[in-house]
Amino acid sequence: MSTVLVPLAHGCEELEAVTVIDLLRRAGVSVTVAGLEAGPVTASRGVVLLPETTLNDILDQDFDMVVLPGGLGGAQRLEADRRIAALLRRMAEQGRFVAAICAAPRVLVSAGLLKDREATAYPGILDDQPEIRLSSAAVVRDGTFITSRGPGTAIDFTLSLIEILCGHEQRDTVEKALQRS
Template identity: 60%
Template sequence: MSRAPDAIRVLVPLAPGAEELEAVTLIDLFRRAGFTVVVAGLEPGPVTCSRGTVIVPDRPLEDLAGQSFDLVVLPGGLPGADHLRDDPRVQALLRGQADAGRVVAAICAAPKALASAGLLAGRRAAAYPGALEESGLQPTGAAVEIDGGVVTGRGPGVAMDFALTLIEQLGGKALRERVEEPLLR
């Protein structure tokens, strides 16, 4: 994209039981990139993640009706990914994002929400082992997969690679390098 990083808008829907390592890594690295990041809870108030970490979203998801984002990215974790899959607002948001040609992404168990929205049919996808069983899809085993406007990641151990891949996709290689270099990877 040729826009300034702060013009790039990212939405991170956060459900109870989300994987905090993934959520915090995504939010942190996107903010380091200078993106405008909105963390939206499925319900008002703090969200308790899968290992008991409490995150206070910027706002509830329903406050964002009608807004557009360059990227909607779903952290995984259980039961967080199930809540994302089962929430009709999230499903409509994902389909609308894809229909508009904007990027959707999910890591760990959250690709099941993409599958439920019909966005993984005929695509390569990375996911936590077993996360896509109910959809009949097989994850590739790759750490990160990019297939058109759909980006998926395998699990918590690749959260940083996943976030950096998305930064590069949205903001270019130079921005990714600028974010990655001080991380001393």
Template identity: 60%
Template sequence: MPSVLVPLAQGCEELEAVTIIDLLRRAGIDVVTAGLDNRPVTASRGTLLIADTRLDDVLGRTFDMVVLPGGLPGADHLAADPRIIALLRSQHAAQRYIAAICAAPKVLAGAGLLDGRSATAYPGAVDPEAFPKVRLSDAPVVVDSLIVTSRGPGTAMDFALQLIELLLGRESRDQVERGLVRTL
């Protein structure tokens, strides 16, 4: 069973975080949520989220994918955390999946992981002048090799379903999507 780490920063976008966690778990993926600190996470709209564990407690584990929810100031907290940057670079060096949605692709851009790649993000989150090597798209979800990016809360379900497809295949994605009563 694939394993996915979802770091939860104070001020993350709750719709994105919960959608990612929920859909991946529906697919049978081992999802571990990890707070950057030991406090409950107050998301961007005031929703309280309780992480499964602390980031420090899982840094030694190997995950098939690391997924960053967006939101502000959550994405800024992720970008400012040297543990997150080291984790992303290690994940990239090991040729394992990295995914980010909404404002979180700027964390990947800041770490240099989007240089020469196509990506999408919340409008204005990744400044093309600051990151001229990133090929920005307005597509809802962009997959470029082992890096997956998405636009925002409205694309969270498509993003999570794409992650399921990458980890488990189209049949698993379709099964989860049918259970959501979405039009295929």
């Protein structure tokens, strides 16, 4: 079974966080939701999310993928946390998957991981990064890095993650149950 870490910070985008957690679990992925600190996380629109654990409690664990939800406030808090940067660099060095949506690709930039790569993000978030090949696509994969634009692309983003972790058939099964068409 694939394992994914979703770190949550105050100000995260709740639609992105919950979509990622929910759809990955529907696909049978083991998802660990960790707060930067103990206690509830207040998301960008006031929704209160309750992480299962803290980042400190799981830092020594191995995961197949780390997924960073966006939301400007949450992304700024993730970006300022040295533990997150170290975790992302370790994941990249090990050839594991790192995914970020909305404002969170900026965290990957700060960790030094998107130089000379193709990526996407919420409009304006990566515009000052000439070393990135900026795309307007909803979801971009460049090697083990997956990025996406924002709340409206959260389902497509997560379905892409499911395909990477579980295969095309599992992605199709989850998408069919969503009744998107």
